[in-house]
Amino acid sequence: MGILPEKIFSEGKKVNTKSLVYKNIVLSTEFNKYLVERPEIADKIPDNALVVLLPEDDPALCRKNLALAHKHREKNQPVVHVRIKKLAPPPKSRLVQPRLKVAL
Numbered sequence: 884m885g886i887l888p889e890k891i892f893s894e895g896k897k898v899n900t901k902s903l904v905y906k907n908i909v910l911s912t913e914f915n916k917y918l919v920e921r922p923e924i925a926d927k928i929p930d931n932a933l934v935v936l937l938p939e940d941d942p943a944l945c946r947k948n949l950a951l952a953h954k955h956r957e958k959n960q961p962v963v964h965v966r967i968k969k970l971a972p973p974p975k976s977r978l979v980q981p982r983l984k985v986a987l
């Protein structure tokens with residue numbers, strides 16, 4: 884995914900489809916990492932649950948995700964709202980002295 888453009892997660896901007904998809908991919912990836920590190924949290928999510936990621940620092944995306952969840956929820960499907968305060972800045976690379984060689 885690379886470094887996340889901070890503009891994409893700015894508050895109050897209108898959400899276009901490409902931006903919505905990108906933001907939700909990033910949030911889903913980070914939430915999956917969170918669950919891998921904390922399996923006890925994953926165990927609390929019911930089977931077949933619709934997980935709705937709600938970034939508190941992006942009200943437009945939060946509203947859009949709620950609307951999409953309402954539209955796509957199956958009858959009697961459990962819903963889990965995951966409120967996310969914000970994303971921390973991405974860590975720096977852990978590579979030590981990488982060397983590039985271009986092969987022709």
